[in-house]
Structure formats: C-alpha cells, structure tokens
Amino acid sequence: MQTVTQKDLWPGVHFTAVHTTKFKSSVMSVTLMTQLDRETAGANALVPCVLRRGTADHPDMESLSAALDELYGGSIEPVVRKKGETQCVGLVSSFLDDAYALNGERILEPAAALLGEVLLRPYTADGAFCPDYTAGERANLIDRIRGQINDKRVYATKRLIQEMCRDERFGTDKLGDEETVAAVTPQSLWARYQELLRTAEVHVYYCGSAEPERAEAALRSALAALPVSGDREEPGCEIRCGAAFDEPRVVEESLDVSQGKLAMGFRTGGQSCWDGKDYPALVMMNTIFGGTALSKLFLNVREKLSLCYYASSALEKMKGIVLVSSGIEFDKYETARDEILAQLEAIRRGEIEDWELEGARRILIGGHLTALDDQGRQEEFWLGQAAAGLSTTVEELCAQFEHVTREQVAAAAQRLELDTIYFLKGKEA
Amino acid sequence: MEKLTFARAGETMYRERLENGLTVFVFPKPEFQKGYAFFATNYGGMDMRFRLDGAWQDTPAGVAHYLEHKMFDTKEGNALQLLAANGASPNAFTSNDITGYYFESTEKFEENLRILLSFVSVPYFTPESVEKERGIIGQEIGMIEDDPEWRVFTNLMSALYLHHPIRVSVAGSVESISHITADTLYACHRAFYDPANMVLCVAGPVDPEAVCAAAREILPPQAGPIAEKDYGPAEPPQAVRALTEEHMEVSSPIFQLGFKGDAPARGEDSLRQELLGELACEVLLGSSSPLYARLYREGLVNRDLSYGYEGMAGCAFLCVGGESKDPEAVRDAVAAEARRLAREGVDPALWERIRKGTYGAKMRGMNSFENLCVGQAKSFFAGWDLLRFPDLFAELKKEDVEDLIARWVTPERTALSVVRPGEGKA
Incomplete structure (x- = not known):
C-alpha cells in the first residue's frame, strides 16, 4: 500500500511525497504556481524551456543529455499547465528506481540534484539568460502556439475558451500568445524568472520507493538555493455564476477541414471543486452527460443518431465551466446542437436510468483509483489539488462518489447555463 | 501454468497454451488497483489477401478495422456499455498487423474478462447494423484524413513501399469501406478470430489459473483453421520515391x-x-x-x-x-x-x-x-x-x-x- 505525506519545506513551498514500491521508476517534479495573466503567461511558459537548455555545470543539451543517460536514461521535461486560473510552470522528471540500477548504485540523490540544478543554476551570459537559448526557445514556443491549429479538436476547444472567457484570466492560453512571447528578451525573461522564484507558490513532488524522509532530504538539498520568501502568492480563480447574455453567443469560423467541430461552453452556476459535498454530484453529472462511453452524449448523439464520431464533455472544476466537444458533418450543426441540449434537459428532469447512474459511479471510482497505478497521473492529481489548495486524497474522493443521488445530479445539471457556442466549418460549407 | 521469472526486469510471467490453441500470459501484480486484459488476434489492416479453405480472397481496405467496430455488438446489445456499466474502461484498436481488445477495471475483473472473451469470439451483426456503422467509420476516416500527422506518415509508407500493404490505411477509405458487407465481416472473423490465432495477456492483482479457467469456459474447445496471408511480391530494398x-x-x-x-x-x-x-x-x-x-x-x-x-x-x-x-x-x-x-x-x-x-x-x-x-x-x-x-x-x-x-x-x-x-x- 502507498502512503502520502504532505508538508511545507519552507513557507509557500509545499511538498507531497507518495511512498510506494510498485513502480520501476521514481517521479519528481517542481512546479511554480502563479496567477494566470495575459501579460506574463508567455514569459512564464518560456522559463522552463530555456532552463532545460543548459546549466552552469552542463552548459548545453548534449552535456545535460549525457548526465541523464548516466542516470539510466532519466528524463527532465519542461512542463506548462493550467489549473483554473493558475499557471503552473516547472520540470517533471522520471528516473529508474534504485532497485533496477545495474550496479546497485543510488539514483535518487544525483537525480534530485540534477533537477535542482536545472531549475536554479541556469547557464547565463552577462547576468541574464543566454541570448541564443532565449531566441531558440522563443521561436519554438511561437511554433507551438501556432501549431495549436494542427489538432482541430483541441483547437476548437481552445477557441471556445478564448471567446467565452475573453475578459477573464481563464481566456488566456497556458502558453500565452504570440505577441507577448515575441517581445521577450534575455533580460526581461531573467527578471521574470527571478520574480517567479521569489513570489510563486511552489509544489514539490516525489513518488517512488524511497522513504519520504530520504526523498525530502534529497529535494531539500537540491532546492536549497530557492529564495526564502515569506510572501509567496496564493493564486485565485474567478467563478462566474451565469452566462453573460440571455442568448448564447455563437462564433463560427472556416478552415480547410473535411469534418466540422462543434464546441459548447456552459457555466456551472457557481459550482466548483470547493463546494465540498456538492462537488461530487457535479462530477457525476458531467460523467453522465458526456464523460464516458456510457454517457448520454456518446450513446445518443454518437451511437443512436450517428451524428458524429465523438461527443464528450469535460468539467473545468476550478473555473466552474463544462465544455462539450464534438466532431460533426457541416450540415448537422443544428441537429447536433439541439440533441446535445436535449440530453442535458433529460438530466435536468432527472431522466437518468439506474444503469446510467451506477455505471457513471463505477467508472468514476475506477478511473480515480487507477490513477494510483500511474505515476504521471498521480503527479497530475496532486498538482491539481495543490493548485486548488485541497488535500482530499483519491480514496476520499471515491468514497464521496458512493453517496451521490439522482436528485443531486439533476440539481447540478439544472444550474448549468449555455454561454458560448463555437463552430468550426470547412471553407466550402 | 508454466511460471517464468525474468530476474533483470523483476517480473514473473505465467504461460499456458490451451487445448484450443489459445496462448495465455499472466503478469501477477498484487500491489495494483486495476487489472488489465488484452485479447488480440494476429490480424490487422494489412492482412487483406488471404487463403481459407483453399480459396484466395481479396478483401477491401479497412475490413479489420470495420470488424473491430462491429465486434462490440452482441445479441443482447453492446459489450462496450456492458463493460462500462461494470466500471471497466474498454476499448480496442486495429493496427497494421494486429487487432486488440482490452479493458481495465478495479472491480469485477473476472466477470469483465468473461464479457471480453465472449464478445470478441462470438460475432453478431446484421446487414442493418453494418450499414449504420458505415456513417460512424466514415466520420472517423474524415477525422484522420484531416490529421496532418497521419497524412505525413501514410504518404511516407507509399513512398517507401511498392507492394507491401502497409501502404494502405488501416481504416481504409470512404470508397473502400462501401464494399464491406455483413458477409465480408463474418468471413474475416472466421479466418482470423480462431483461438489458435489469438493471444490473451493479463496483468494485475489476479489469479493466473482463474484467467485460464475463464478462457476455457467461454472460448470454443477446439482449434479451427487459420488463414494463410499474402503480402504480395517481395519488396525491392530501395524506396519507391525519394x-x-x-x-x-x-x-x-x-x-x-x-x-x-x-x-x-x-x-x-x-x-x-x-x-x-x-x-x-x-x-x-x-x-x-x-x-x-x-x-x-x-x-x-x-x-x-x-x-x-x-x-x-x-x-x-x-x-x-x-x-x-x-x-x-x-x-x-x-x-x-x-x-x-x-x-x-x-x-x-x-x-x-x-x-x-x-x-x-x-x-x-x-x-x-x-x-x-x-x-x-x-x-x-x-x-x-x-x-x-x-x-x-x-x-x-x-x-x-x-x-x-x-x-x-x-x-x-x-x-x-x-x-x-x-x-x-x-
């Protein structure tokens, strides 16, 4: 069985250690959490990418890769995530567990040290980030931002969020935008990096076979150069109770595609992950609506009416919005939209069969428990909890799902309000 | 069952070949929450030409994938929903060379395993249900054809290979799947879904003997014929186009x-x-x-x-x-x-x-x-x-x-x- 230990390493620097012997690897991450803001999002996203280019001791990618190979092909990846209106930038690493080292050597301590080195001792030039690395990663990040159009399913959801939350922080993409990224210089990025180290809330994570005390010691030592600060921020998240207008906004765009994408954004009427005992009902509602292959959207819109290849819904638990995503033929727009809304109406009326309710419950519980079998998913879960300031465990959440009733699910659905529709169609449609 | 230990990988694997020719592998993982089962046939998108009962047959591109979609239909309804209602996450994929059906679940593992073995081994489709699937698969083909990653890879295969059916898209095209009927699907199931052409791999907190017992109980007792495959003339070593x-x-x-x-x-x-x-x-x-x-x-x-x-x-x-x-x-x-x-x-x-x-x-x-x-x-x-x-x-x-x-x-x-x-x- 695994155990979870949580404590603060320093003020505003939280540590979560998951002790388990069932994996062949250990996962460590350090994440800087800051308020999502259009002005700083691009620079924040760029920071871990530039850090990953080289350190004082390993000044280029070749020497850094060589060091990782020596640690049995460990990985340290720059990662940018968005949890509600908190932007999370940092490094996620995975290393072979000590038990599988060929010569019985320790991997955890040197691995933690390398992780800390990448975060805190970058390769510099003239007291700032090296101009080459900054320019290279700036170009890469701009390519990534432009590349978001390549996957039309993801793109449609991104555009929906942009339109729906255009005057909220949430409307900013986790990678920032092209304009602010292009304006970054080695000096401005250095200033942003220093600011983050000083003021961001920090989440440090370990999962593996080492005792929590040993992992803590390794990471404390690796992160000792982190500035000690008494006033690290606690990012918040604005939740809007209802839609901005009486009629939903409709945004249509054309691209050179053969399949249309219909994305619909709903406000949850203020319901969020902070609602204690009501939150599990909100999650169940989303699961029944479009969360699984048993859901109303999947069974009716896809299977029964063959209206689309996929139709699903996702809950943004901190922001209090539900996003529906579907792939349809261009001329099925009205039919698909009306059917999606009809399915929501059915939930509001409490038209939920026993097998739908129990199936959703079993899938939710099973889905949560299997996160315990995957180090990456478990890291993601605990980062989400850290961003929300919650410490509920996977097992505790599962226990809450056991008690959700049909009436609670219907009540959660009744508070949903359609805010914005985004429709991506073809050029000739 | 035969027990094999792989010391360097720190793994134990149980193996058994059943009377009907199915090979079963089990990796016991007592510390994990979930059990995972993978039931696969040695048949994929590239196996379009084969010989069964002495006669060569050419089937349209996309049959293996079409069959995968239709296998979830059962006489009682749909296995996808049956498994999902048990809290299992089922799915399937068709690659160039294999078709695999799988689920993971934290509850009722053996019951779910029986459902998996049953729906994959017993075909049940009607002309109407096959017809209805054409729209869904057509949409899927439309979606992957919009995917630049898919196109760049598919184009590479046609540039590298002259004859080998890896050149052909696993899902086929809207045109090629228009030729698929319930009879085509039954014929391909008979040719390739015999236990002797399949494998069952399970990992999780499970009893290896119980896995074999479920397979013996659900699957046919004896091995049937296995189709012979043909991938066309030998490939030249060179690429077709630079x-x-x-x-x-x-x-x-x-x-x-x-x-x-x-x-x-x-x-x-x-x-x-x-x-x-x-x-x-x-x-x-x-x-x-x-x-x-x-x-x-x-x-x-x-x-x-x-x-x-x-x-x-x-x-x-x-x-x-x-x-x-x-x-x-x-x-x-x-x-x-x-x-x-x-x-x-x-x-x-x-x-x-x-x-x-x-x-x-x-x-x-x-x-x-x-x-x-x-x-x-x-x-x-x-x-x-x-x-x-x-x-x-x-x-x-x-x-x-x-x-x-x-x-x-x-x-x-x-x-x-x-x-x-x-x-x-x-």
Missing part, C-alpha cells in the same frame, strides 16, 4: 523521414533487429547525439522530434518525424552523419551512455500494463518474449549498430514525406 509532398492547413512544415530496412526474421532475431534499430536511431539523432544537439541549436528540429524502429511481417523501417522549417536539410544532415559514422564509427563513450540510457528508459516503460501486455502479445506473434530484452540488450555490440546504419541509412533506401502549410485538398 520525396512526397502535400499541402494542408498546418502552421509549419511537418515531416517523416524513413529508411527502408530488411524484413525481420521470426523469433529472437526480430527482437535483436528491433533493439539494434532503436539504438541506431539513438546513435544517429537521439537526444544525446551530437547531430541532435546541432540540429536543435540551428532551429531545424524541436523537442517534439520522434524516432524509432517499426517491424512487422514482410517489412521494417526506421522513421524520424517532427516539425522543421527545412525538412530537406534534416534529411541531408542525417545522411551526412550516417556517412561520418561509417567512416569513424560510433564514439565508444557515447555508445556506453546510450546503452545505459536506453536500457533505463525501456525498463521504466514496463511500468505500464499496456506496454507489458500489448508488447508481449506482439512479441508472441513475432516469436519471442518481451521480457527477454534486458538479456539480449547486454549482448548488443557497437559494430552491429554501425553495420545496420551502413546498410539501411543510404540514399536509395531513404524517403522523405512533407506536409507544408497552405491550401490543400478540400
């Missing part, structure tokens, strides 16, 4: 660079070739290689660069893919690096590092039940055991990798596929 290009709505050019290899032998030689192929990629342009560092510095590749070895019956190749403002420059740089390695050999220190790094990364990959079970299923069809890799790995020589690069990474065996930004087909 360059293939297309325009789509993408932000910057994406590419796949392929090197046509020799078709793998059966058995552990095929594992050996796979490991050598992977190491060849690492040495040539892996994240620790001097070439990668230079290409990255020059902005010719980014962190999304991916590379690897693919091998299946009748074909094998190395491929490298990603985004680049100048894919031709990447191709030329790889060719130049291959010539340099032929001249100078691989740096011994780099070789040792890459061996250590690749070993650790592969071992970490064994955390995943999916990697373990799908990997073992594919290995079994190719004639070896997945967890033998650490032992074979220890025997690999630098010279063998140099030799593979010298033979495969040559101009005649190279093809480049590019999707460039701009108005496309629609």
